[in-house]
Amino acid sequence: TKVQVGLLFGGNSGEHEVSITSARAIIKALTCGSNMNKYDVKPFYIQKNGVWQTGEIPQQVLDSGFALQSQSSQVWNFPSTASDMDVWFPVVHGPNGEDGTIQGLLTLMQVPFVGSGVLGSAVGMDKIAMKTAFAQAGLPQVKYMTITQSNIGSNPCILPKLYDDIDKNLGYPCFVKPANLGSSVGITKVYERQGLKPALNKAASYNHRIIIEAGVIARELECAILGNANPRASVIGEINYNSEFYDYEAKYTYGHSQLIIPAKIDDIINQKVQKMALQAFAAVNALGLSRVDFFYLEDTKDILINEINTLPGFSPFSMYPQLWAHSGVAFPELLDILIQLALEKEFASK
Ligand code: ADP
Ligand code: MG
């Protein structure tokens, strides 16, 4: 009998559309070739308002590629067919998907799922927790400062002392980021002190945990990780873009950025990046898959870790599958491995 795969996509985050694109590719690759005889895929769609849909609506979204919102139900619901799944494949990016929330639900359901569990997902998604874990593991990072609710009080932006500290410790340009997002949402590159206030306000509108980093001039390298207890690292890719930084538009507008795989870097850099990516994966307790992103400062040959993404973009053109394709693992095989890793993880955790 075939393995019943629950493909969970959409979600109430800014990366809803990205998730639809990923899910379309995944369902196609799981229903063809040798995967066809192995897996039976049922799509579950989480609307932007958080309502779960099963049956015809997910299929319509997958066919059209466009988000749908049915008017009828407005409360969170759990489709009864959800309990028939043997394994879940969540491809929901950002808050309420990549941050441990869905992973907690699936854990309670006692059904295996692809990717990191609650801890790895939550630590990976929160940039402050992530950086703390990386620092503990001895991974080099850019200089940074954090602001949390306790420093902010009722007004995050009347903070001359904070501005002084940023001037002194980080300088300009610096990057102001909400701690809990992805796809560059809510991030501002700040060029002078006057720019701090609007940048902090913007970040605060997304999350009360904010991170401020010294800006570096660097090449951006990415490495894909696959596995549970003994994960492996892919070839290294590089991102090129023609904007001030790798912002939302550069990420998702066709032609605004290019992936270069493999990155044109020395062997030594290559090996260092792979090693650091594996260390980062372990540092946050990730499982299954992750994409680990780096800054490479060519002049000094320093490699700084930027972040880990425990549920990276998953269209066939996304960096994660591309890195594996260039490492000898084609897209359908990659999905097969990820599902097998999910099933194996369930045994491992017992
Ligand atoms: P996200 O999780 O939203 O992708 P990142 O922390 O990766 O957020 O930042 C998005 C992009 O912003 C990076 O890919 C890079 O181009 C730029 N960036 C972020 N932080 C820095 C920094 N400290 N120095 C230089 N560029 C940065
Ligand atoms: Mg990210």
Ligand code: MG
């Ligand atoms: Mg990033």
